[in-house]
Amino acid sequence: MQLTQKKERQRKGETVRSLLSAASASLLLAVPLAHAEDTHQHHADHQHHTDGAPEQPWRVDIGTMRYSEKDRISVSEQNFRARRQLDEENALTLRADYDSVSGASPTGTTKIQTTSGASGTAYMASFHSTRMAAGLDWETGISPDARLTLSGDHSTSKMNKSSGIGTTVARDFNQRNTTLIAGASYSVDTIDMDIKTELTPDSTATIRATSEKKDQIDLQLGGTQVLSRGTLLQLNFVHSHASGYMTNTHKLISVVHPLTGETLTYSPLTEKRPDKRDSNALYAQINQALGSGVLYSSYRYFQDSWGIKAHTVDFKYRQPVTEKLYVQPHIRTYSQDAADFYRSMLAVGETPVYASADYRLAKLRTNSAGVKLGYKPTFGGELTARAEVMRQNGEQHPQDAIGVQRTAELFPELEATIFHIGYTTSF
Amino acid sequence: MVFRKLLACLMVAGALSGCSTMQSAMQSVQPWEKDQLAKEEMQLVPDRMEEFFDGRVYFSRESAFGGKGIGGGGCGCN
Numbered sequence: 001m002q003l004t005q006k007k008e009r010q011r012k013g014e015t016v017r018s019l020l021s022a023a024s025a026s027l028l029l030a031v032p033l034a035h036a037e038d039t040h041q042h043h044a045d046h047q048h049h050t051d052g053a054p055e056q057p058w059r060v061d062i063g064t065m066r067y068s069e070k071d072r073i074s075v076s077e078q079n080f081r082a083r084r085q086l087d088e089e090n091a092l093t094l095r096a097d098y099d100s101v102s103g104a105s106p107t108g109t110t111k112i113q114t115t116s117g118a119s120g121t122a123y124m125a126s127f128h129s130t131r132m133a134a135g136l137d138w139e140t141g142i143s144p145d146a147r148l149t150l151s152g153d154h155s156t157s158k159m160n161k162s163s164g165i166g167t168t169v170a171r172d173f174n175q176r177n178t179t180l181i182a183g184a185s186y187s188v189d190t191i192d193m194d195i196k197t198e199l200t201p202d203s204t205a206t207i208r209a210t211s212e213k214k215d216q217i218d219l220q221l222g223g224t225q226v227l228s229r230g231t232l233l234q235l236n237f238v239h240s241h242a243s244g245y246m247t248n249t250h251k252l253i254s255v256v257h258p259l260t261g262e263t264l265t266y267s268p269l270t271e272k273r274p275d276k277r278d279s280n281a282l283y284a285q286i287n288q289a290l291g292s293g294v295l296y297s298s299y300r301y302f303q304d305s306w307g308i309k310a311h312t313v314d315f316k317y318r319q320p321v322t323e324k325l326y327v328q329p330h331i332r333t334y335s336q337d338a339a340d341f342y343r344s345m346l347a348v349g350e351t352p353v354y355a356s357a358d359y360r361l362a363k364l365r366t367n368s369a370g371v372k373l374g375y376k377p378t379f380g381g382e383l384t385a386r387a388e389v390m391r392q393n394g395e396q397h398p399q400d401a402i403g404v405q406r407t408a409e410l411f412p413e414l415e416a417t418i419f420h421i422g423y424t425t426s427f
Numbered sequence: 428m429v430f431r432k433l434l435a436c437l438m439v440a441g442a443l444s445g446c447s448t449m450q451s452a453m454q455s456v457q458p459w460e461k462d463q464l465a466k467e468e469m470q471l472v473p474d475r476m477e478e479f480f481d482g483r484v485y486f487s488r489e490s491a492f493g494g495k496g497i498g499g500g501g502c503g504c505n
Contacts, residue, residue, distance in 0.1 A: 063476035283494030
């Protein structure tokens with residue numbers, strides 16, 4: 001009996017030592033690199049035994065989202081991610097995603113056709129598509145202070161395929177309070193469908209091609225800085241260069257009478273976008289511990305060679321309610337200018353080089369607000385549930401509207417709800 | 428309007444908290460002082476599912492994209 005108790009005490013002592021060493025290893029080793037990474041970050045719960053073997057080598061995230069637009073499309077999406085810490089230097093992450101989209105989407109044409117206000121028939125178009133995607137990340141240490149990540153991705157749907165590779169290098173400095181990150185990625189997208197000649201009447205347009213490609217290169221330079229015991233700053237700059245087919249084959253532009261604005265019998269035109277796009281995004285994020293809560297603030301400035309400038313501001317505040325439950329309200333606002341070639345409509349006889357009436361290239365604003373609950377159940381892991389509402393508004397009466405179209409509401413306002421449930425566990 | 432006022436208040440609060448912590452930024456935080464930074468909720472991406480789903484929604488409804496990182500696979504769509 002005494003022998004059993006002695007063994008029990010010894011075992012408890014070993015467990016305490018193991019936990020203490022794991023905690024210090026977590027603090028001294030894992031923390032700076034955790035800040036160095038973005039989508040492939042370490043986590044503080046990746047503790048190690050003193051012999052180097054990971055204590056909880058697996059981390060699994062699963063989630064499902066339902067996105068519903070009022071009178072428009074709905075998206076159902078499932079996401080899975082499993083990360084395996086192979087040893088102290090190496091980790092593999094497998095990612096998989098499936099989504100299904102169905103419903104109606106604005107084509108870009110105007111709502112009304114005549115001065116009497118008769119409605120157009122091509123204002124909305126219904127569609128249905130499913131998409132599957134998978135990705136793999138390999139993280140490895142290349143020196144005591146530097147880490148390399150290699151990634152590969154592939155997605156496929158009935159008409160679209162996309163493949164990409166990427167790499168990032170993160171290097172720690174200044175007692176691991178500073179991390180610099182550099183990265184590059186390359187992707188190729190293929191569209192397999194009948195593609196009509198651009199900027200020609202939709203009703204008579206001929207099929208120009210059945211497949212088109214787009215390449216994109218992204219370059220990233222960024223860093224993180226520990227500002228205090230409870231403040232972390234991230235700055236990131238990403239330059240993207242895309243070339244190839246970027247026209248949306250489903251979008252149209254109304255052709256109207258130059259004085260009355262009536263569409264009469266004019267067929268809408270197919271759209272055309274430039275085949276080059278250079279964009280720059282500057283992103284800043286601050287995580288600030290406030291008591292037991294954390295405030296996440298971020299700002300992004302975006303501009304591209306299509307003439308779009310955009311600002312995004314995002315705030316989340318995570319506040320524990322009990323040891324097992326936290327609540328996280330969220331607000332986000334986004335605004336963008338119109339692309340240079342955005343036209344709400346064209347007058348008969350106009351022959352622009354590029355033109356699109358896709359409202360996503362118009363001047364617009366998006367506001368979102370929501371709340372998330374996180375709960376740690378007794379069986380382990382963490383459950384999350386989130387509800388969010390999103391509204392998108394734009395110019396209802398743009399300056400290029402003609403005749404009767406000035407009286408119409410041209411921007412297709414959007415109201416959407418997002419529900420998301422997730423579960424994360426380590427073992 | 429209420430939304431914008433709330434947003435403006437939060438931006439001011441965020442800027443003030445950032446300024447106050449900049450003063451202590453010159454002093455390096457020692458490894459044994461990183462207990463708070465080591466917590467899950469202090470990671471840059473504390474919830475990867477939330478990050479992923481948000482990225483999918485906004486990428487398909489707005490013209491701006493990226494900034495947080497690179498790669499991650501496209502959708503082949505325009």
